[in-house]
Amino acid sequence: MDPSTERCPWCNSFISRDQFIEVEARIRAEEKKRLADAEAVMRRRLELEKQEAEQKTRDDAAKQVASIAAERDSVLQKVQVLEAREAAIRQQARDEATLQARAAFEQLQLDKQNELAEQRAILETDRDQALLKTQAEFARERESWQKKIMEMDRQVQQKTANEIGEGAEVILHEKLKDAFPTDAITRIKKGQQGADIRQEIMYRGEVCGKILYDSKNRQDWKHAYVTKLREDQLEAHAEHGILTTTVFPSGQKELCMMSEIVVVNPARAIHIASILRRALIAMHVRGLSMKQRAEKTGRLYEFIVSRAYTQRFEQLAALTDEMLKLDVDEQKSHSSVWKKRGTLLTRQSNVMREIDTEISGIVEGGDRAASSAA
Numbered sequence: 225m226d227p228s229t230e231r232c233p234w235c236n237s238f239i240s241r242d243q244f245i246e247v248e249a250r251i252r253a254e255e256k257k258r259l260a261d262a263e264a265v266m267r268r269r270l271e272l273e274k275q276e277a278e279q280k281t282r283d284d285a286a287k288q289v290a291s292i293a294a295e296r297d298s299v300l301q302k303v304q305v306l307e308a309r310e311a312a313i314r315q316q317a318r319d320e321a322t323l324q325a326r327a328a329f330e331q332l333q334l335d336k337q338n339e340l341a342e343q344r345a346i347l348e349t350d351r352d353q354a355l356l357k358t359q360a361e362f363a364r365e366r367e368s369w370q371k372k373i374m375e376m377d378r379q380v381q382q383k384t385a386n387e388i389g390e391g392a393e394v395i396l397h398e399k400l401k402d403a404f405p406t407d408a409i410t411r412i413k414k415g416q417q418g419a420d421i422r423q424e425i426m427y428r429g430e431v432c433g434k435i436l437y438d439s440k441n442r443q444d445w446k447h448a449y450v451t452k453l454r455e456d457q458l459e460a461h462a463e464h465g466i467l468t469t470t471v472f473p474s475g476q477k478e479l480c481m482m483s484e485i486v487v488v489n490p491a492r493a494i495h496i497a498s499i500l501r502r503a504l505i506a507m508h509v510r511g512l513s514m515k516q517r518a519e520k521t522g523r524l525y526e527f528i529v530s531r532a533y534t535q536r537f538e539q540l541a542a543l544t545d546e547m548l549k550l551d552v553d554e555q556k557s558h559s560s561v562w563k564k565r566g567t568l569l570t571r572q573s574n575v576m577r578e579i580d581t582e583i584s585g586i587v588e589g590g591d592r593a594a595s596s597a598a
Contacts, residue, residue: 392441393420396468396493400437403494404501419456419465423497425504432508434462435500439490440469447473450482457485463521464500468493479537481529492537499528499583506587523586533582536575543572 230244231237233251393411400409400423408424408431421437438453449467457465468490472480479488479496488496503524507517527533550565 392468392490393439396437396439396490397421399494400497403498407501417456418460419453422460422462423501425501427505427508430508433464433501433504434460435464435466435497436460436462437493438465438467440467440471442469442471445469445471445473447482450485450487453485454483463504463517466493466496466500479529479534481525484525486525486528495537496528499579500524502580503583503587506584510588520587524583527582527586533579536579539575540572543568543575 229238230241232239232244233247239247397409397411397420400407400421404423404425407426410422412418412420412422419436419438421439423435423437424431425433425435436453436457438449438456440449449469453465453467456462465485467485467487469487470489472478472487473482476487477489479486479492481487486496486500503520507520512520547565547568550568
């Protein structure tokens with residue numbers, strides 16, 4: 225082998241030394257260029273990976289920030305809801321406290337009123353008992369004197385029982401006509417079947433009810449009086465029957481109910497007639513059925529024979545007697561008498577108004593069956 229030759233690195237043939245050096249130089253240049261290209265490619269790849277990593281980091285950070293912001297907004301919304309609920313609870317608590325305070329105050333006022341009413345009732349009961357005792361004694365004495373006077377009148381005039389009874393009937397007829405001038409009030413002639421007097425209640429030109437009257441001015445009581453009037457009432461289709469008499473069954477006086485007939489002292493007949501008449505007009509105006517009328521009539525009868533009505537009517541009688549007594553003393557002290565009369569008239573008006581209220585409650589109020597169902 226010639227020392228001045230070398231094998232070619234590419235083709236393995238013999239080349240000169242200078243060619244060999246030139247080939248190696250080219251090979252080194254190409255290798256260097258290849259390494260540089262590979263390094264550049266690697267650098268670009270690393271740069272891209274770095275950019276991708278940074279972008280991913282930024283994206284992850286953005287997502288995390290958005291998640292945190294969303295969570296924060298959710299927490300803020302829950303806080304607002306809780307604050308609103310807390311405010312509502314506070315307001316509800318304040319309202320309930322106000323209502324409880326108001327209810328407690330109203331209950332206190334009601335308890336106070338009830339206590340005062342109980343004390344007033346106790347005082348009024350004591351007063352009424354004392355007044356009733358006095359009135360009862362006065363009524364017994366008055367009845368005794370009335371019977372004596374009537375007996376003396378009978379003896380002096382020497383009239384028969386029929387003549388006396390007819391006189392009482394005439395007086396009752398005149399009183400009814402004076403008290404109820406718009407009604408049709410007629411006397412039934414002697415010998416004709418029926419009661420003594422018939423009253424047709426008129427309201428705006430219409431008959432809205434009938435009341436039959438029998439007047440008895442006898443010395444003894446007979447249940448036949450009631451039986452006959454009840455038969456006459458049913459025959460005439462009258463709503464009420466009133467028997468006026470000064471003599472009553474044993475244990476009764478002034479006013480009682482027997483066989484659905486009102487038995488009453490002549491002095492109280494007009495007042496009872498006024499109550500029944502007012503009830504008939506009210507039932508007619510309201511257009512009540514027969515069943516409703518019967519139920520309310522029964523309750524009305526219960527009231528007019530009740531203790532409450534009797535007490536009030538006795539108060540009226542006592543007040544009337546006091547006013548009559550005042551007339552006797554009027555010349556002694558006019559101013560004092562007038563003042564006292566005004567007070568008595570006011571009290572009388574109040575008692576009458578209480579009676580009217582009770583009657584209106586019976587006639588115009590709800591049915592008892594409806595009240596029980598409620």
